[in-house]
Amino acid sequence: MGIVNVTPDSFSDGGEFSSFERACKHVDLMVAEGAVFIDVGGESTRPGATPVSIEQELERVIPIIKHIAENHDVWISIDTSKPEVMEQAVQAGANMINDVRALQEPGALAMAAKLAVPVCLMHMQGSPETMQDSPEYLDVIDDVIHFFEQRIVACLDAGISRDNLILDPGFGFGKTIEHNYRILACLPRFHELHLPLLIGLSRKSMIGDLLERDVSKRLAGSLAGALIAAQQGAQIIRVHDVPETVDVLKVMSATMASM
Ligand code: 7PJ
Numbered sequence: 213m214g215i216v217n218v219t220p221d222s223f224s225d226g227g228e229f230s231s232f233e234r235a236c237k238h239v240d241l242m243v244a245e246g247a248v249f250i251d252v253g254g255e256s257t258r259p260g261a262t263p264v265s266i267e268q269e270l271e272r273v274i275p276i277i278k279h280i281a282e283n284h285d286v287w288i289s290i291d292t293s294k295p296e297v298m299e300q301a302v303q304a305g306a307n308m309i310n311d312v313r314a315l316q317e318p319g320a321l322a323m324a325a326k327l328a329v330p331v332c333l334m335h336m337q338g339s340p341e342t343m344q345d346s347p348e349y350l351d352v353i354d355d356v357i358h359f360f361e362q363r364i365v366a367c368l369d370a371g372i373s374r375d376n377l378i379l380d381p382g383f384g385f386g387k388t389i390e391h392n393y394r395i396l397a398c399l400p401r402f403h404e405l406h407l408p409l410l411i412g413l414s415r416k417s418m419i420g421d422l423l424e425r426d427v428s429k430r431l432a433g434s435l436a437g438a439l440i441a442a443q444q445g446a447q448i449i450r451v452h453d454v455p456e457t458v459d460v461l462k463v464m465s466a467t468m469a470s471m
Contacts, residue, residue, distance in 0.1 A: 213249035213289065213450040214242035215414070217256070218272040236279045243284045246458035249308070250284075251450055252276055252301075253291035257312055257340045257385075266296045273297065274304050281305025289332070295323035302327045308378075310410075312336055312385065314363045321370035332378040332410050333363050337386025347386040353398045356381050360405055378448065380410040383418060392418035396437065399444035411441040412450035414457075435460050 218235050239250055254272035255264050264272075273290060280288050281304065290301035293313040298320070302309075307329055314333040315321045324331050335356045337347050349355045360379050367377060379402060381395045392413070402409055413419065419433035420426065431453055438449045438457050442464055451457045 213251050213410070213448050214239070214245075214247035214454045215251050215253070215450060215452050216242070216276060217253045218276055232275055235276050239276065239280055240283070242454040243280075243286055245455040247286060247454045249287040249289050249448065250280055251289040251291050251310055252280070252306070253310075254297070255292060255294075261340060266294055269294060269297050270300055273301060277301055277304040277306050293317045293320060295319040298323050298327060302329055308332070310334070312382065314359075315367065315370075316363075321366060321372070324367070325371040328373070328376065330376045330378060331367070331372065332380050333360065333367070334380040334385065334410075335359050335382040340385075343386035347388055347391060349391065352387070352391045352394050353401050356395065357401065357405065360402075364405070364407075374407075378408045378410050379405060380412065383411070383413040384416045387418075389418055389421050392416075396440055396444075399441060399446060403445055408447040409441075409445065410448040410450060411438075411446040413437040413441070414451040414453065431456060439464060 216235050216239050242250060252273050254269040269292065277288055277290065280286065287308055288306045289308040289310045290298060290306040291310045292298055292301065293311050294317065298309050309324055309329060310332040311320065312334045313336065315324055315331065337343055364377060368374060381402065383392050383395065399409065414434045415427050415430045419430045419437060423430070423433050425433065434451065434453065435456055438451060439460050441449055442461055449457060
């Protein structure tokens with residue numbers, strides 16, 4: 213899954229692809245390089261980022277979703293928590309919802325049920341404004357699994373098909389570096405829930421803080437994380453660096469096919 217952020221203040225591309233044209237070129241390149249999904253985001257969830265209005269978010273994401281739908285045969289995922297954005301994104305051609313708030317915003321469960329597309333439920337402790345202040349868990353794996361169990365029930369009760377659910381432990385969202393590596397080490401535990409796993413650790417601080425590297429120098433660390441996640445059975449890997457990740461995954465697949 214290649215990432216395209218159309219936020220002026222997005223996490224790691226420093227606004228490099230903030231204009232529509234650059235975002236389109238970036239997407240075209242990621243698809244040519246082997247991305248199967250494109251995740252389109254118009255709201256920065258970086259700690260302390262200013263909230264965006266529905267109108268702003270729509271202005272950012274709808275044109276790029278239309279561009280992808282018209283030009284490429286890939287899965288388009290809309291990274292949003294807002295029901296209005298989910299609806300218009302799907303109308304514009306998005307095939308999947310990626311919600312870092314796991315459909316907990318008012319109206320989100322009902323909207324996802326109505327749209328009947330796959331939904332990624334991500335775990336986050338707290339909210340983006342405060343999540344990195346002092347995250348605490350009794351046991352990070354048990355607690356995240358418990359959260360997923362509750363959200364799965366909420367989704368089923370709202371009329372969402374279990375077949376449409378994907379889970380993501382949410383690296384960096386209300387987690388210390390120890391929590392993040394514990395989750396990476398214990399990924400197979402999440403297969404207990406028998407749903408596909410989506411993993412996003414590309415260029416995140418769990419890589420940067422460990423290696424003491426700023427965002428532009430986190431490629432090797434991100435690739436190592438992607439490989440570990442894929443080897444533990446994660447089905448979708450959300451990344452900035454598509455061609456390098458595709459190479460890594462091809463080497464892994466060739467090896468596993470020869471076992
Ligand atoms: C994630 C996400 C993630 C899912 C972001 C960044 C921060 N969606 N959106 N999982 N991260 N599902 O890319 O660094 O880990 S925004």
